[in-house]
Amino acid sequence: MNHNLRLGDERRDVLQATFDTVTQVWEGFDKARESEPELTAATAALLAETLPEQGMIHTDALGQAVDVLDQSLAQSRPRFLAYIGSSGLEIGAVADFLAASYDINLAVDARAASTLEVQTSKWLGEFIGFPNARGLFTSGGTVSNITALAAARHRAVPESREMGNTGPMAVYVSSEAHYSNKRAVELLGLGTRAVRSIAIDEQHRMVPAALEEQIRADMAAGVKPMCIIASAGTTLTGAIDPLREIARIAQTYNIWMHVDGAYGAPAAGTDVARDLFDGIELADSVTIDAHKWLFVPKACSIVLVKDYAALAATFGHNEAYMPHEGEEPNPVDVTLEYSRPLRALKLWLGFKAHGASEFRSAITKNIELAQETYSRASVNASFRVLHHRPQLSIVPLQHIPHGMTDPEQISKHNAALCSAIEKDGRVFLSPAVIDGETWLRPCFTNFRTELSDVDVLFEVIEDLGNKR
Numbered sequence: 451m452n453h454n455l456r457l458g459d460e461r462r463d464v465l466q467a468t469f470d471t472v473t474q475v476w477e478g479f480d481k482a483r484e485s486e487p488e489l490t491a492a493t494a495a496l497l498a499e500t501l502p503e504q505g506m507i508h509t510d511a512l513g514q515a516v517d518v519l520d521q522s523l524a525q526s527r528p529r530f531l532a533y534i535g536s537s538g539l540e541i542g543a544v545a546d547f548l549a550a551s552y553d554i555n556l557a558v559d560a561r562a563a564s565t566l567e568v569q570t571s572k573w574l575g576e577f578i579g580f581p582n583a584r585g586l587f588t589s590g591g592t593v594s595n596i597t598a599l600a601a602a603r604h605r606a607v608p609e610s611r612e613m614g615n616t617g618p619m620a621v622y623v624s625s626e627a628h629y630s631n632k633r634a635v636e637l638l639g640l641g642t643r644a645v646r647s648i649a650i651d652e653q654h655r656m657v658p659a660a661l662e663e664q665i666r667a668d669m670a671a672g673v674k675p676m677c678i679i680a681s682a683g684t685t686l687t688g689a690i691d692p693l694r695e696i697a698r699i700a701q702t703y704n705i706w707m708h709v710d711g712a713y714g715a716p717a718a719g720t721d722v723a724r725d726l727f728d729g730i731e732l733a734d735s736v737t738i739d740a741h742k743w744l745f746v747p748k749a750c751s752i753v754l755v756k757d758y759a760a761l762a763a764t765f766g767h768n769e770a771y772m773p774h775e776g777e778e779p780n781p782v783d784v785t786l787e788y789s790r791p792l793r794a795l796k797l798w799l800g801f802k803a804h805g806a807s808e809f810r811s812a813i814t815k816n817i818e819l820a821q822e823t824y825s826r827a828s829v830n831a832s833f834r835v836l837h838h839r840p841q842l843s844i845v846p847l848q849h850i851p852h853g854m855t856d857p858e859q860i861s862k863h864n865a866a867l868c869s870a871i872e873k874d875g876r877v878f879l880s881p882a883v884i885d886g887e888t889w890l891r892p893c894f895t896n897f898r899t900e901l902s903d904v905d906v907l908f909e910v911i912e913d914l915g916n917k918r
């Protein structure tokens with residue numbers, strides 16, 4: 451049995467078992483489960499085992515791993531509508547298997563794989579309408595955002611790499627921006643007081659006049675505006691800030707404009723939503739999470755920048771163990787991370803296998819499901835919806851039991867209902883607090899979700915909501 455860490459003569463059996471399992475799993479993902487299985491006693495015991503000093507028959511070990519996975523919450527299932535889920539795109543999972551098998555490291559030039567990463571980032575720029583940009587794949591929106599923010603700081607205060615933050619700076623976000631932006635500000639040592647939380651309108655979009663007023667006030671007070679972060683699809687409601695107007699302000703005051711499109715930016719590649727992203731091409735950088743609305747398995751985010759040299763100025767360094775050859779900077783000279791896997795392959799293979807058009811259609815279908823959900827809820831007396839239709843694919847809903855009018859009671863009811871829905875397991879939803887009230891927040895970002903799943907969503911909410 452000792453193969454010196456090779457699978458040896460068990461290789462075929464392991465691959466065959468993997469193939470059989472994955473085939474079954476993917477077929478299973480096409481239909482939702484009626485409920486989620488509880489952790490079995492056997493799995494609980496397995497997960498309490500101590501370090502195995504000796505190996506076991508590999509296919510048996512594989513079977514145990516599959517048991518654990520099968521009793522885990524897979525976002526790939528069609529009725530996982532909580533948070534901003536992902537779908538585990540099949541060809542993307544295959545790409546991960548291949549990329550992991552080759553185990554290429556993009557820390558330095560990896561030849562064809564490095565070129566593939568550049569090519570894929572350019573394809574993505576073309577897809578969302580952010581041309582002439584180049585980018586890098588990161589582990590998530592959080593890392594993409596901090597990468598862009600670090601470049602913005604270097605642009606605003608070039609001596610900051612050497613001197614640190616020598617004077618007060620400000621970063622502008624909508625009051626609905628994702629927390630990762632605040633975290634980036636914290637990690638860059640600016641302190642959260644540098645974050646200017648700009649007012650939003652009734653559609654939850656940043657108010658440009660309030661932004662401009664704040665920038666002027668900061669400049670008058672000797673505070674350096676460092677970056678404006680526009681959200682292109684907020685996590686809470688899917689709101690898209692007015693990008694063109696924000697870009698005008700950024701240009702007027704010479705401030706780096708970053709678009710956090712971690713969730714929403716892929717919708718810019720569709721006919722139904724493209725106009726909402728008008729002006730995105732004027733930004734300095736954009737974050738896009740392919741592991742959200744481009745359906746590929748985690749972890750796969752991209753930060754696209756107009757001025758690639760800005761990344762080199764921010765991260766470039768010259769260490770003896772990192773030889774520099776030729777004109778092109780080493781990837782580690784433009785990234786926060788050192789060792790990086792070939793994350794781009796899953797998107798590259800996705801575009802090659804399905805074509806951009808299939809991605810556009812799947813995103814459009816999600817948007818249509820969101821619109822349908824909104825329409826149904828808005829004519830059903832048991833539901834309350836926001837005043838405006840969803841901009842993307844998040845549809846906040848409140849279930850309103852007959853005769854209940856007190857907002858506080860309605861909030862409590864929906865919070866309890868959300869827990870009951872999670873326990874029930876037919877549908878997965880997460881709650882969200884919007885303007886001080888608790889809502890159910892279905893989010894459609896899975897290509898497997900169908901209209902029949904929307905039927906079940908309403909059935910489950912009404913069934914459990916009316917029992918409470």
Ligand SMILES: Cc1ncc(COP(=O)(O)O)c(C=O)c1O
Nearest residue numbers: 534590591592628630685712713
């Ligand atoms: C708008 C937005 N930005 C950033 C992030 C963080 O992305 P990640 O979880 O990939 O780090 C999220 C996550 O939901 C998001 O919705």
